[in-house]
Amino acid sequence: MTVDKPTSGLAVLSWMPVAAMTVVAAADVVAGPGVGFLPLVSLGPAFSGLVGGWRRTALIGALALLLCVGLGLYDGLFEERRGFTAMASVAGVTGVGIAAAVMRSRREAELASVRSIAEVAQRVLLRPVPRTAGSLQATVSYTSAVAEARIGGDLYEVVASPHGIRVIVGDVQGKGLAAVETAAVVLGAFREAAHDEPDLLGLGERLERSVARELGGEKFVTAVLAEIGEDHEVVFLNYGHPAPMMVRRDGTADFPQPTAYALPLGLSAHGLEGPKPYRVSFAPGEQLLLYTDGVSEARDAGGSFYPLGDRADLLKEPDADRALQGLREDLVRHAAGPLHDDAAMLLLRYHGHVKGKSVPIE
Template sequence: MARASRLRGPARSRASWTRPDARAGIGAAVVLLALIAAVELADGPAPRVVGLLATPPFVAAAFAGWRSVGLLGLACTMFGLGVTSYGAHTVELGEATDIAAIVVATGIAMATAVARQRQLDRMNTLTRLASVAQEAVLRPLGPQIGHLNLAARYVSASTAADIGGDLYEVVDTPYGTRMIIGDVRGNGLDAVRLASTVLGSYRHVAFERADLRAIVADLDRAVARSVGDEDFVTAALLEERGGSLTIVNCGHPPPMLLRDGRVQLLEPPSAAPPLGFMPVVSLRSHRLEPGDRLLLYTDGLTEARRAGEFFPISERAWGLLGHGSVGDGLASLESALREWVGGPLDDDIALVLVEYTGPRPGAEEAAPSWAVAERGRQDGNGGNALGPVDVPTPPGPATPVGDPTPSSALPPADSLGARRR
């Protein structure tokens, strides 16, 4: 620690010289000094504008470190002394006052540079802490979970800190690979706190609940306990099992399916309110094909606009996301989005891009967990197995699945086996 403290000072000093803004500030101050000197020398031997030499240190203090400001102030002072004492000229009181003003201005500028550097260090520390907090809430994903290649990206609307209320998670459970994408109403620390609550609950119940609708009920109760009457969380939950994709949506922008150059929005069979408003959701199921890609996103993507025109994500999705790796796709999307907006974003954006790689050769086709849960309820044995055979036939591509059992009728315990201890 002591060695790190000793190294921090020189490293910060070198950084103050090498930062582009610091170099620009010092350059501007030197140019100003040169202009004042040229005017003074051209005006004759009598000093007339020496007092203006107090300004270059303040220009440098806005960008550079205190050492640079001190050196520039010393140069201004020496030039002022040289001009006022040139030849047989007698230094008058006003001229001596100008020299004193340069010295005092240099001292004030150095103090200003120190205060500015401390604020900058504090801001950098807060930014690093915000990044750490964001990583604690949104854990890194990928590169592969189950049969999915995946990548995630958080695009912050703030240049000061990458932290907000958008959330995502992908976990590999006994019921398949499960994903969530969500957006907390509002922003700031309260939004981060609620996002952390939702993700903490999800990371637990995703392993305990066989039915996505039961997970929604659990998350809704967690949100209701943590927020006021007007707060809520939009969310979409997905499950991939054996090539079957099941989706439930609580007031969130629908996932986007990319297949063979085509883009399809996976709208829910019926609308449901966000978490916190007791949503009653319906299942939607699709059969995935190897190479299919899914984009999960928050509404900051669809609401990004330039001169009132929204970013055309549906038209450009395949060109941006359909080639290269999933990480390359998200990088291309972010670049195109920032180029379209041409300035700061209005809202944070969470992006998750997944690619279905297909089952392993020779693997038996597995049914989605909702189908196994239905079989368990019909057989009356609790559905204690997640087997690949003797289950209802999964629905075909882009076919909504009805809601066979109301959410209120779902048993609170795991319908596919004993709860993990």
């Protein structure tokens, strides 16, 4: 049986007030009144105020006062001021502990509310991708670099349009709420333009205009757009983003590069030429992984980048969700701890049909 470490740690902390008072009482009885252990009974309500609620802190404080009275009588300290001073110390620490517990409870309630709002924002901004789109099966993994966060500056979307399956994966400059706001602008523009624009280049140009207008040149977004039709090809448009990974039926992986690199979205004011579409074969039984630089630039303790191409065999798992989860777990192991950047991965599997039979991933 595996013990949940966070739960085990909380259990230990919850017993600390009782343990502290027990140790102080034993030490006081053994050492006698001359050492002056009695005021340390206040450690009980002090610890309780850090880890428990205000009611529990008040209860621990009452027990500490009773213990203080008992030890004071045992040591004969009420014949002088020391006994009353110790009681005043315990009462004061208990009051402070109760106030701290109340403030912590309020902060925890506020944090729970913020997390609830973040989950709603995630469903609106990074809504679940369709499980199937035409001949494609899609699954996604998102890991935020911000502790306890559900969303960040990476974005993804899959749209089944009249012009083919259109996909975007991007990475917003910066982090935090400002990056989330920028991601919302990009996704809103993509979702609308994906249905309207007849070709991928027109979609990219419209997306560039929308992003430049909304962001005013203050931020930029690296992104790769993809369009998959019925001709066993995928068309890419790359705006300064890491090249996608194609996993062929024999398990080999390659990273199709654009003919020329272009600036990220939002930097059209610099007047440089935009990206050119390029085509890559994409046949039934093959896989396409789009990802952000939080994946390709994740480093281990020695500073080595994550070898994504060498991990293509992890995607042989027949279940797409488990395959991507295995890749994510391997990425986290490589980083040996929390990731330093958001990491999004979108896996597309081409489950076409040949002579009436589905083509599996080998």
